[in-house]
Amino acid sequence: MPPPFFARRRFLLCFLALVALAGSWLRAAALADGGLPPDWWRDAVFYEIFVRSFADARSGPLANDGIGDFQGLIDKLDYLNDGQGAAGKSLGVTALWLMPIHPSPSYHGYDVSDYFAVNPEFGDMELFKRFLAEAHRRGIRVIIDFVPNHASSQHPLFQQALKESADGDTRKLFRFAEVPPELFGPWDQRAWHPAGSPERGFYYGVFSSEMPDWNFNDPRVTEHHRRAAEFWLKDVGVDGLRLDAVRYLLEVGEQLQDTTETREWLREFTEFCHRVKPGSFIIGENTARMTEVARAIRGGALDSAFEFDLARATIESVRLHTPGILTKALARLDALYAGDSPWATLLTNHDQERARTQLDGNEALTRLATKVLFTLPGVPFLYYGEELGMQAAKPDPELRTPMPWTAESPNAGFAAAGVRAWKAPKPDYPEVNVAAQRDASDSLLNLYRRLIRLNESSVALRHGRPVPIVADSARLYVQMRETADEAVVIVGNFGAEPVAGPKLTVERSVLRSGWQLSEELERTTVAAPEINATGGFEGWRPLPELAPQSVYVLRWRR
Ligand SMILES: [Ca+2]
Ligand SMILES: [Ca+2]
Known part of the structure; x- marks a missing residue:
């Protein structure tokens, strides 16, 4: 018979297991009935989709017109997340951002002519709701683009x-x-x-003559936008909104962006959304520098926003083999947000050259940038096709070409072979496509799968408190973050040559001797350090050598 202490502990473990089980059951139930746990988005990995270019239906009224639609999207949901977790074969993303799905005279949809309907080229409202239910069934939440600043000139x-x-x-x-x-x-x-x-x-019209700005000084505009937001969040049931171009809402005199009045309008709008649908996620596109973005988020104008400065720092650090650019950006963010990390991370979106293009077509650098992305603090967003290493430069329509599913000529499986697609796929589709990469274990697609699961499994990686860590080499990327029962050290070599592993020193952390250490990304074994009484270690060399363009994730669990 075990001593009473162990009996109590066993009881406690059973109890905790039951609580965890109940928790996951409740989460699944919540997803099914549309309820949202607060801050669910902090644990999500988002995938941005341009519906027109994702998949043309193969049957039904929307089929074979060369335009992607909601039926095509439903048919491809298992690729994104089949609901089977690590046992399944899917990418594993847990949330989608759909670029504008409203009626619009443009191909991109960022000029909306009816905020209360869906683009008939994509389907009708009934089909959209079916798509939403299918996504929720797989554990995928959905946010949609909402364009508050301007309407279509055809509105x-x-x-x-x-x-x-x-x-x-x-x-x-x-x-x-x-x-x-x-x-x-x-x-x-x-x-x-x-x-x-x-x-x-x-x-x-700040963007063009086709996009007249709404006049936010007229209360009817606020009322219109709130009615539209309530319609989508509550009546239709989407899980959040991605607000377009939020810098430009209210102009005050000669100040045409980033006004106090804009942030105040957003704060009240975001509060309204939370009121009509508790847990709904409001993320804004603010292309300002990180100080202004932080002011918006910390002031409650938005739940989150894309950290474009961090995205640029990531790409430039990787491209120039200079991790210091990224390290400095992260230090500034840690200071601006006092260690919290509500921002969204990304390499690229629909307005930017594809990551591999920005990295001069270099596959090794693209893989490195991807590893860095999914080990950054924040909420990761991934633009469709990036997981295949698609390449594209401007003009904009070239950044939004059909998703290459197979090597089938001429539509790459985006639409049936005999169909004229709205736009031709990129010419490298015979190699760069889902079918070619799905079963190749060393493909970029499979690296994304691995990274997404690693990212989702580690709260410390996504949102841990930063811990000061010192390395004996300034040429390496070294970060540490911790939660109450997990700590991660990220060590990266951005250069094209192997280098000696660094010696690492930490003064204090949550670590205690006995915590389990493993390396989770490059699949190597590491020597554990001697942990002192304050959770620190001194001159620890976890790896004798770092491979070229590598990122190691050293993870301790209680
Ligand atoms: Ca279609
Ligand atoms: Ca405006």
Whole structure:
């Protein structure tokens, strides 16, 4: 019979196991009925999809028109996450961001002509809801693009405004002026556009004449946007919104971006979304520098935002073999957010050259950048096709070409072979496609799978508190983060040659002797350090040598 201490401990372990089991059952149940645990997005890995380019249905009313649609998306959900966890063969992402799905005159959809409907080329609302249910069934949550700053010039309200005289009521929903107060916008583009005839004046469209800015000083605009947000979050059941171009909502005098009034509007809008759907996730596209992005997030204007400075630092660090660029960016973020990490990490999105293109087509560097991405603090976002190493430079439509599923000519499995696709796939699709990489264990696709699971399994990796760590070589990438019962040290060699492993010193951490240590990424064995009374170690050399372009994740578990 064990002594009472062990009996108590066994009871405690059983109890904890039951609690964990109940927790996972509750999570699954919550996903099924649409309820959302708070901050679910902090544990998610997001995948950004351009519906037009993902998959054309093979049967039904939307089939074989060369345009991706919701049915095609449903048919490919098992590729993204088959709901079987590590036992399955899927990529393992747990959330999707769909680029605009609303009716729009453009191919990209960032000029919305009806905020309450879906683009008929993609399907109808019933089909969209079926897609949503299929995603939720697999444990995948879905956020959609929401474009608050501007409408389409084809939006019925703007069309009506164009017809009105200068004091017309609908004109007040947009920014009209008899004479433009200034001709140019924040990046010296033309921002005031003639409204058709001299007596109708000009209107403001920060992006283009096809995208008239809403006038947020008119309360009807806020009311319209809130009704639309409530419709999608509550009636349709999406799990969050990705807000487009949030720097530009409210202009104040000559200040055309990053105004206090914009952050205040966003804070109230985000609160509204949380009220109508508790747990809904509001992430913004703010292309400002990290100080401004942090001000928005920390002030409650957004739950999260893309950390574009960090993305640039990641790519440049890898491209120039200079981890210091990234280390400095991370140190600034740690200071700005006091150790919290609510921001979204990425290598690229639909507006940027593909990662492999930015890395001069180099596959080894692309793999390295990917390893760095999924070992950064934050919430990772991945743009479709990056997991295959697609390459593309601007103009924008080239960044948004059909997903290559197979080597089938001429549509790469995106659409049936006899169909004329809305856009041709990239010419390297015979090699760069899902089928070619799925079963090749050393493929980029399989590296993504491994990294996504590693990232999802480690709270310390995603959101651990930063721990000061000193290495005896400044040429290496070294980070440490910890939670109450886990610690990770990330060691990277960004160079093309092997180097000697560094000696690492930590003064204090959560570590205690007896915690289990393993290396989780490069599949190597490491020597454990002597942990002192404050959780520190001195001059520890975990690896004799670091392979070229490698990232090691040394992970302790209690
Ligand atoms: Ca179609
Ligand atoms: Ca605006």
